[in-house]
Amino acid sequence: MISGIQHQPSAETLSRTSWKRAVPRKFVLLGVAWMLWLALIVLVHTWHLPFFANGGDGAGFQPSQPRTLVEADPGIAKTTLIGFAVFFLIETCSVVWRAVRHSSKAGVTGIVVAGLGFTAPLLFAFTPIGFLLLPFACLGVLLALPIGPIEPKGYPPAPPGWYPDPFLASPLRYWDGAMWTAWTG
Numbered sequence: 001m002i003s004g005i006q007h008q009p010s011a012e013t014l015s016r017t018s019w020k021r022a023v024p025r026k027f028v029l030l031g032v033a034w035m036l037w038l039a040l041i042v043l044v045h046t047w048h049l050p051f052f053a054n055g056g057d058g059a060g061f062q063p064s065q066p067r068t069l070v071e072a073d074p075g076i077a078k079t080t081l082i083g084f085a086v087f088f089l090i091e092t093c094s095v096v097w098r099a100v101r102h103s104s105k106a107g108v109t110g111i112v113v114a115g116l117g118f119t120a121p122l123l124f125a126f127t128p129i130g131f132l133l134l135p136f137a138c139l140g141v142l143l144a145l146p147i148g149p150i151e152p153k154g155y156p157p158a159p160p161g162w163y164p165d166p167f168l169a170s171p172l173r174y175w176d177g178a179m180w181t182a183w184t185g
Helices: 011-046 074-100 108-123 134-144
Strands: 161-164 172-175 180-184
Touching (some): 011 134, 074 134
Antiparallel strands (some): 161 172, 172 180
């Protein structure tokens, strides 16, 4: 090796480093998804809807009218909560499976489930809970995206080192594992 040249990290080292950063980010996103689901449970059970509180006709509060989302439509509220619990459980399994296997592929199961997750806001679009579901579907898509950097297909690159200069500017040029550098020798 020629003296005075600083060692640069190889593409493999950079790939491992970006993987080590990407996995915790994905698990943080997964934690956020579960916390938002818990917040949805609280919201569904406690949020008082103004148009339910006054009966929708401006005549004032009518005690017989439902005031929370669960009171307004318990079937839709419970179905939605259970559906998104299953949704995030499947997404969690997909993320853990890909993280354990160091897979840089998108989670096909997660993508299918996220697609189904987008149908919930459409099905419940005209209900009080419908507009709350879109962020959950978006989280599902983010969780289904590849975890780490996508590895190029084909032959693995040559290890970093000094090789004959392909540009013929000097006898040797340094290959950093991903591309030719400006260092010549």
